[in-house]
Amino acid sequence: MTRTAQQEAEHKVLLMAMELSGTTWKLGFGDGGPKQREKNVPAGAIDVLMTAIEWAKQRFKLPSDVEVHSCYEAGRDGFWLHRELVKRGVHNRVIDPASVEVNRRARRRKTDRIDVGLLLRQLTLDWRGEGSWSVVRVPSEQEEDARRPHRELRRLKKERQGHASRIQALLALHGVQLKVGKKLPTELAHVRRNDGSELPPSLREELLREAERLAVVDKQLAAVEKEQLRQSLSRGDVVGAKLEALLRLRGIGQVGATVLVYELFGWRVFSNPRQLGSLVGLAPTPFQSGGMSREQGISKSGLGPVRALLVELAWQWLRHQPGSDISRWFKKKFAHGNGRQRRIGIVALARRLLVALWRYVEQEQLPKGALLKPGC
Numbered sequence: 478m479t480r481t482a483q484q485e486a487e488h489k490v491l492l493m494a495m496e497l498s499g500t501t502w503k504l505g506f507g508d509g510g511p512k513q514r515e516k517n518v519p520a521g522a523i524d525v526l527m528t529a530i531e532w533a534k535q536r537f538k539l540p541s542d543v544e545v546h547s548c549y550e551a552g553r554d555g556f557w558l559h560r561e562l563v564k565r566g567v568h569n570r571v572i573d574p575a576s577v578e579v580n581r582r583a584r585r586r587k588t589d590r591i592d593v594g595l596l597l598r599q600l601t602l603d604w605r606g607e608g609s610w611s612v613v614r615v616p617s618e619q620e621e622d623a624r625r626p627h628r629e630l631r632r633l634k635k636e637r638q639g640h641a642s643r644i645q646a647l648l649a650l651h652g653v654q655l656k657v658g659k660k661l662p663t664e665l666a667h668v669r670r671n672d673g674s675e676l677p678p679s680l681r682e683e684l685l686r687e688a689e690r691l692a693v694v695d696k697q698l699a700a701v702e703k704e705q706l707r708q709s710l711s712r713g714d715v716v717g718a719k720l721e722a723l724l725r726l727r728g729i730g731q732v733g734a735t736v737l738v739y740e741l742f743g744w745r746v747f748s749n750p751r752q753l754g755s756l757v758g759l760a761p762t763p764f765q766s767g768g769m770s771r772e773q774g775i776s777k778s779g780l781g782p783v784r785a786l787l788v789e790l791a792w793q794w795l796r797h798q799p800g801s802d803i804s805r806w807f808k809k810k811f812a813h814g815n816g817r818q819r820r821i822g823i824v825a826l827a828r829r830l831l832v833a834l835w836r837y838v839e840q841e842q843l844p845k846g847a848l849l850k851p852g853c
Contacts, residue, residue, distance in 0.1 A: 489539055492604060493530065493567075494596035495549040496589045497558075502526070505593035506533035509601055513594065523561050530567075548600045550574045551613045559615055570603070572596070575778065576611035620744040623716075626705040627735050631782060633698050640691040647684055651676060659695070661688045709735060716743040719838040725849045726837075728797035733790050740783050742838050750832040757784045759828040775824060784827075791827040801846035803829050 494505040499520060506514040514536050518525045530545055547562060548570040562569040577599065579585070602608050616624075641657040648655050651670050655661075665684055668676060676684070709720055709731070719742050723734035747753045754760040757780050762773040777784070795804050803826060811822030833844040 489543050490604060491530070491534055491537065491539055491543050491545045492597060492600050493533070493545060493547040494593050494600050495547060495558075496593040496596065497549055497552065497554050498589070499553075503589045503593045504529055504533075505597040506537070507597050507601060508537045508539065509604065512537075513597060515590065515593065523558070527565060544568065546570075546600065546604055548572050548596060548603075550577065550596070556615050556621065560618070570600075571613040571615055573611040573613055576609075578609075614745055616744050620739075623708070623743070624739045626701055626708065627732070627739060630698065630701050630705065630732075633694055633701065637691065637694045637698065640687055640694060644684060644687050644691070647680060647687070651680070657691070661691070705735060706731065719743060722838050722841075723834065726798075726834075726844075727848050727850055728793045729790065729834075730793075733786060733793075736783060736786050737834065738838075740780060742835065747835065750835070753831060753835055754828050756780060757787065757831065759784060759787070759824070759831065775828075787827040787831055788823060791823050791830055794826070794830055795823075798844075798847050800848070801844055803833060803844060803846075805846070 490509060492507045492509065496503040496505075497520070502518050502520050504516045504518060504526070506516070514533055516529045516532065518529055531541075534541060534543060545566070546568045549558065549572065551571050551573060556571065559569050559571050577595065579595070599608060599610055603610065644657055644661070645655070648668070653668055653670060653676075655664060655668060658664075662685060665676075665681065665688065670676065675681075709717070711717075712720065716738060720734055720738045723729050723737060724731070741753070741756070745756070747756075751760060755776065755778070758775055758777040760776050762776045764771050764773050794801070795807060798804055806829070807822055807826045811819050814822070830844075833847075836842045837844060
C-alpha cells in the first residue's frame with residue numbers, strides 16, 4: 478500500500494542503498510526525505526558497515542532502534558551480505574539489475590555516486606509502496622549449495638569441448654584427422670603426416686599437455702556426476718520427491734530432472750505460468766504503441782542455461798512421448814513446416830512442456846497422454 482505523508486512522519490526509517498565493488502562499497506543513506514548522506518567502507522567489512530549505519534542514524538537524528546531498510550544489486554557478491562544483514566536486523570532487498578531504471582541516452586554518465594543515488598531514490602519509492610523494480614528470491618545456503626554440482630558439470634563439459642577442439646585444430650594444421658578419446662596419448666605417439674613424417678617436436682609436446690588437461694577434466698567430470706547421483710538418491714524431503722517424480726517420466730533423464738528441480742521447482746514459488754516462463758526467458762514480448770502492435774518473440778531473459786536445456790528436453794519429449802497432447806499439438810501446427818518453423822515451434826513446445834512439468838510436480842497432474850517409464 479502507498480504510504481501517506483502522515484504515515485511517513487509517524488513511521489521513521491533509515492534507508493540505505495549499497496553500490497558494491499571489489500575494493501570499496503559506496504553507501505547512500507536517507508530517511509525518506511530529500512536529504513542524502515554518503516559514506517565509503519572497505520569491501521567485505523560488515524562490522525564497518527554496521528558502524529556506518531549507526532553514524533547515519535546520528536546524522537539524521539533517528540533513534541537507535543529505528544528500522545533500517547537496505548538494498549543492493551544482485552551480482553558477484555551473491556547473497557552472503559543479504560544473510561548477514563538480515564541476521565543483524567536489517568530489512569534488505571536484493572534487486573535484479575535489469576529492473577533498475579536508468580537514463581536511456583546513448584552516452585550517459587555513470588559513476589558509483591550516481592548509481593547509489595539512483596538506487597536510494599528507487600528504494601524510497603519502494604518503501605512508500607510505489608516501487609516498480611524486481612526483488613530477487615534469495616535461496617537458503619542449502620538450496621544454493623545444491624545447485625553447485627550441475628553448474629560445475631556444465632562448466633566442465635564446456636571446458637572438455639574446448640580441449641578436444643584445440644587438439645583437433647592443432648592436428649588439422651598438418652592434415653591429420655584423429656578422434657579424441659581416452660587412448661589419445663598413446664595414439665599421438667603413432668600419428669604420422671600424409672608424407673609419413675612425424676609431427677614437429679614442439680607440437681607433439683603441446684598436444685601431450687592438452688591431452689593431460691583433457692584427462693584431468695574427464696576425471697573431474699566422472700567424480701562430479703557420481704556425487705550428483707549420490708546427492709539425488711539420498712534426499713528424502715520434498716525436493717527429493719519432486720526429483721523422483723520427474724525421473725518417472727519418459728524423456729526426462731538425470732541431468733534434466735536435476736537442473737529443473739534445483740533451479741526452478743525445488744525452492745522457488747510461482748503464482749502462475751507467466752512467472753515461470755519469464756524466469757527462463759520463454760515469455761512473449763509484445764511491442765505496442767498507438768496503432769502499432771507486433772510480437773518480438775520470447776524475451777530471452779533470466780536463466781539462459783535452463784532455457785537451452787528445455788529446448789533439448791522438448792526434442793526428447795517429441796521422441797519419447799509422441800502420444801501426449803503436447804506432442805500432438807506440435808505435430809499439428811509445425812510438423813509440416815520448414816526447418817525455421819519447426820525451430821520456432823520447438824521453443825513454443827518447450828514453454829508448454831515447462832508449464833506441464835510444473836503442474837506435474839506441484840499439483841500431481843500428469844501431462845495428458847504422457848507415459849511413465851517401465852516399472853514406475
